Amino acid sequence: QVQLMQSGAEVKKPGASVKVSCKTSGYTFTGYYIHWVRQAPGQGLEWMGRVNANSGGTKYAQKFQGRVTMTRDRSTTTAYIELSGLRSEDTAVYYCARVPIVVGTPRDYGMDVWGQGTTVTVSS
Amino acid sequence: SYVLTQPPSMSVAPGQTARITCGGNNIGSKSVHWYQQRPGQAPVLVVYDDSDRPSGIPERFSGSNSGNTATLTISRVEAGDEADYYCQVWDTSSDPSYVFGIGTKVTVV
Numbered sequence: 313q314v315q316l317m318q319s320g321a322e323v324k325k326p327g328a329s330v331k332v333s334c335k336t337s338g339y340t341f342t343g344y345y346i347h348w349v350r351q352a353p354g355q356g357l358e359w360m361g362r363v364n365a366n367s368g369g370t371k372y373a374q375k376f377q378g379r380v381t382m383t384r385d386r387s388t389t390t391a392y393i394e395l396s397g398l399r400s401e402d403t404a405v406y407y408c409a410r411v412p413i414v415v416g417t418p419r420d421y422g423m424d425v426w427g428q429g430t431t432v433t434v435s436s
Numbered sequence: 437s438y439v440l441t442q443p444p445s446m447s448v449a450p451g452q453t454a455r456i457t458c459g460g461n462n463i464g465s466k467s468v469h470w471y472q473q474r475p476g477q478a479p480v481l482v483v484y485d486d487s488d489r490p491s492g493i494p495e496r497f498s499g500s501n502s503g504n505t506a507t508l509t510i511s512r513v514e515a516g517d518e519a520d521y522y523c524q525v526w527d528t529s530s531d532p533s534y535v536f537g538i539g540t541k542v543t544v545v
Contacts, residue, residue, distance in 0.1 A: 347534065349479075351535075356522065356536060356537075356538050356539045357471075357473075357479065357522055357524075357535040357536040357539070358536070359532050359533075359535070359536065364532075371533060373532035373533075374533060375532070390487045407478055407479070409479075418528075419467045419485055420467050420485075420526045421467075421469075421484050421485060422467075422469035422471075422481050422484035422485070422524070423469070423471070423479070423481060423524075424481045424484070424490055426478040426479055427478065428478055428482070429478050434525070
């Protein structure tokens with residue numbers, strides 16, 4: 313079955329970097345984008361960006377430009393997000409989710425499978 | 437950036453119908469997706485592209501989208517439907533490109 317399995321919880325100090333992985337299985341990795349969405353405690357969902365699992369091309373939310381890097385490894389069907397310059401406001405659960413790559417249409421199909429989430433805590 | 441407006445909360449009795457709205461400028465021209473998030477769990481896609489259901493989602497969940505309002509309808513509400521519900525769109529001319537509403541907490545009373 314389709315699965316997105318994320319790495320475990322992280323505790324980091326302000327100013328440090330964190331890298332979270334999203335290991336995929338059960339589908340054709342290169343047919344999808346991997347998106348990253350975070351959720352601060354008690355708050356809503358916030359989109360951070362996406363990586364094209366086929367080409368490696370990325371699109372980031374302006375808010376995170378310069379601090380975030382999203383990559384993928386086709387050989388291990390794993391996607392990664394790295395966030396640098398951590399501050400307390402980055403404390404959140406980070407989710408990966410897949411969206412099919414569809415060309416020739418302005419429609420899209422939503423994030424149909426999500427990882428279980430990775431808790432990142434930033435504290436001195 | 438593109439803004440989606442949802443009511444923060446609503447209450448519904450078991451067996452009744454819940455209608456959750458998502459407002460946005462000319463949202464009828466966009467694909468709207470809806471996610472259910474139970475406490476401590478990852479979101480689950482319940483409606484995509486305005487009105488389609490992923491496999492495994494009950495027919496009780498339906499969606500519509502026209503003008504400036506999209507709506508998620510939950511018929512014959514059950515206790516297990518108690519959750520936060522988020523609408524989401526993709527707006528290529530906006531930043532961020534993928535936008536979520538603030539979420540609506542549905543309480544079954």
